[in-house]
Amino acid sequence: MRFRPYRSAGAEFSSDKELKQAIKSILGYRPGNIFLYHLAFLHKSATQETNNGIKINNERLEFLGDAILDAVAAEYLFKTFPTKDEGFLTEMRSKIVSRAMLNKLSQKMGIDQFIQLDSGSNAAFRACKGDAFEALIGAMYLDKGYDFTRKIIVDRIINRYFNMDELVNQDVNFKSKIIEWAQREKKQSLFHVVEEVGSGYKKQYIVELLVDGEAIARGQDYSIKGAEQNAAEKSWQKINGETIDL
Numbered sequence: 410m411r412f413r414p415y416r417s418a419g420a421e422f423s424s425d426k427e428l429k430q431a432i433k434s435i436l437g438y439r440p441g442n443i444f445l446y447h448l449a450f451l452h453k454s455a456t457q458e459t460n461n462g463i464k465i466n467n468e469r470l471e472f473l474g475d476a477i478l479d480a481v482a483a484e485y486l487f488k489t490f491p492t493k494d495e496g497f498l499t500e501m502r503s504k505i506v507s508r509a510m511l512n513k514l515s516q517k518m519g520i521d522q523f524i525q526l527d528s529g530s531n532a533a534f535r536a537c538k539g540d541a542f543e544a545l546i547g548a549m550y551l552d553k554g555y556d557f558t559r560k561i562i563v564d565r566i567i568n569r570y571f572n573m574d575e576l577v578n579q580d581v582n583f584k585s586k587i588i589e590w591a592q593r594e595k596k597q598s599l600f601h602v603v604e605e606v607g608s609g610y611k612k613q614y615i616v617e618l619l620v621d622g623e624a625i626a627r628g629q630d631y632s633i634k635g636a637e638q639n640a641a642e643k644s645w646q647k648i649n650g651e652t653i654d655l
Contacts, residue, residue: 428523435518436549436565438557445470445548452537454527467544474547477555478506481562489573499635504576505567507583507642511539514570520545583641587618590648596621600637603627616640 425443432446433439440446451457453466482505486498493501504510515521515538524541550558584600591598597620604615606629616636618625626647628639 431523435520436561438553438561440548440552442548442552445552446545449474449544449548450523450525450541452524452526452541454537455525467541470544470547470551471540472547473550474543474545475506477550477558478543478546478562481559482506482567484559485563485567495632496634499630499632500638501576503630503635503638503642504579505571508539508646509642511542514566515539515542517570518542518566582638583645584637586645587641587648590645591620600640602633602636618644620644 425447428446429439429443448465449467449470451466453468456464456466458464479502482502483498486493486501486505490498490501520542521538524537526537546558546562549561553561587598590596599619600616601619602614603617606613606615613629613631614633614636615627615629616633616639617627618637618640626640626643628636628641628643630636630639
């Protein structure tokens with residue numbers, strides 16, 4: 410399948426060559442399988458259909474990129490802070506991979522201008538910037554492999570765009586924000602574990618946030634605390650008007 414030429418918020422790609430050059434400019438390498446990168450920028454609102462009727466967008470790549478980014482960030486923090494405990498490392502990882510942070514990174518790096526959205530949609534897909542960032546990581550992984558992707562994430566993203574000293578002191582406790590908001594609005598908030606997936610070191614928790622008994626969002630992580638933060642962040646975005654899937 411070849412992608413139809415499209416126009417986005419600030420750029421137009423009518424050829425593979427142009428997209429390859431854009432990736433080279435942003436991340437410092439030329440892509441191999443350019444289809445993956447076209448797909449990484451295809452938001453679900455602009456879903457396309459293959460010749461055999463399969464509908465495609467960047468959601469699967471986003472899922473993959475999220476896992477790769479989590480793993481690289483965890484390894485980087487583990488080596489950078491050798492004396493810190495699991496709670497500190499979990500909170501720092503949450504700060505790095507938070508949707509708000511990935512949205513900002515997407516803008517700083519110029520990734521957001523390449524996203525293909527449905528021009529006829531009235532929705533404000535603010536979270537699509539971070540989604541595309543993760544999808545791009547997924548595309549890179551499939552195209553170049555884990556070691557290459559880890560090096561790009563560390564050298565071209567973490568080392569360039571993150572100040573670890575500032576991040577340590579940065580308060581991005583979305584769970585606290587949700588609790589404070591609920592108290593102001595006189596609502597009852599409850600985080601609870603709805604499922605455990607995997608086993609041993611691969612075990613993850615899925616936590617759901619209920620507000621006045623209504624499910625708002627779910628989060629998943631290797632610790633309950635991390636899953637609560639993920640659920641709280643998604644809920645905070647939803648409360649503030651962003652389009653977030655449960």
